[in-house]
Amino acid sequence: xxxxxxxxxxxxxxxxxxxxxxxxxxxxxxxxxxxxxxxxxxxxxxxxxxxxxxxxxxxxxxxxxxxxxxxxxxxxxxxxxxxxxxxxxxxxxxxxxxxxxxxxxxxxxxxxxxxxxxxxxxxxxxxxxxxxxxxxxxxxxxxxxxxxxxxxxxxxxxxxxxxxxxxxxxxxxxxxxxxxxxxxxxxxxxxxxxxxx
Numbered sequence: 379x380x381x382x383x384x385x386x387x388x389x390x391x392x393x394x395x396x397x398x399x400x401x402x403x404x405x406x407x408x409x410x411x412x413x414x415x416x417x418x419x420x421x422x423x424x425x426x427x428x429x430x431x432x433x434x435x436x437x438x439x440x441x442x443x444x445x446x447x448x449x450x451x452x453x454x455x456x457x458x459x460x461x462x463x464x465x466x467x468x469x470x471x472x473x474x475x476x477x478x479x480x481x482x483x484x485x486x487x488x489x490x491x492x493x494x495x496x497x498x499x500x501x502x503x504x505x506x507x508x509x510x511x512x513x514x515x516x517x518x519x520x521x522x523x524x525x526x527x528x529x530x531x532x533x534x535x536x537x538x539x540x541x542x543x544x545x546x547x548x549x550x551x552x553x554x555x556x557x558x559x560x561x562x563x564x565x566x567x568x569x570x571x572x573x574x575x
Contacts, residue, residue, distance in 0.1 A: 381430060383454035387472040395467065396459035400429035406484040407497065409513060410461040411440060413552070415562045416475040421552060423537060424456060425485060425511065427501055431456040436537055439480070439552030440518055444541045446550060450524060452533040476562050480552060483515035492521065510540075517555055520544035 381398035390397050410431070412422040421439035424431035434450035441448055461482065467474050487500035488510045503509045507526030513519055521540035539545055556563060 381455055381457055384456055387454070389471065393467050393471045394463075394465050396457050396463055398457050399459070401458040402429045407486065408461055408482070409485040409515065410482040411480045411515075411518065412463070413439075413478050413480040413556065413560075413562055414473070414475060415477075415565060416467075416473050419562070419566075421480060422453075422477075423450060424461065426458060426461070427497060427504070429458055431458060431460055432504065434524065434535060434537065440522075440537055440539075441550040441552075442518070442520075442539050442544060442546045443548065443550045444539045444545050445547070446539070448537040450535040450537040451531075452535055476565055478561055480556065481515045481517040483513065483518075485514065486512045488512055488521065507535075 381400070385398040388395060388398075408426045410424050412424070414420055414422050414435075418437070421436045423434045423436050423440060426432075433453045433456050435453055436448050436450045438446075438448055462479070464478050466476055487495050487497065487503075489495050489499075490510065492510075492512075494512075500509055500511070508523065510521065510523045512521050520542040523538045523540060525536050525538065527534040527536060
């Protein structure tokens with residue numbers, strides 16, 4: 379798993395983002411969902427694999443409703459340390475804006491029979507374009523899948539919630555589960571106020 383693309387896009391003398399290095403966690407595999415106000419507000423969904431975070435930008439954020447198939451654009455691998463990153467990426471830098479942690483926890487890769495598999499197997503499944511996993515987060519729980527779309531865009535995937543005891547049939551929006559006092563919400567409120575002047 380290469381962090382070369384991550385490294386070449388960033389100037390670590392300026393950005394507070396973690397430097398590009400692999401670290402293998404000693405515990406269970408981790409995941410994080412970061413809310414990111416860059417040129418557009420979106421969510422970054424990251425799964426630990428082989429000492430890095432495989433990453434997807436999800437414009438609408440994950441959903442607990444199995445009827446929602448959320449577009450997830452695969453981006454460059456991020457370092458393991460990125461799972462705890464929150465703060466401001468300065469103007470003029472790649473991804474400039476505010477990053478906050480929306481959810482985090484552990485995950486377990488599974489097969490089509492909902493049986494836990496090892497990390498090597500999920501990496502093989504990733505190359506095939508379809509992975510399944512169980513999330514144990516504060517907000518996101520239960521089985522999910524990431525499935526690569528057969529389109530002209532090589533990095534387009536769908537993030538889908540499986541039907542289980544955690545699934546909901548009502549409308550699901552990540553935004554309603556974000557505190558009004560969050561740094562991004564404060565910035566959005568300020569922007570709206572300035573526009574009205």
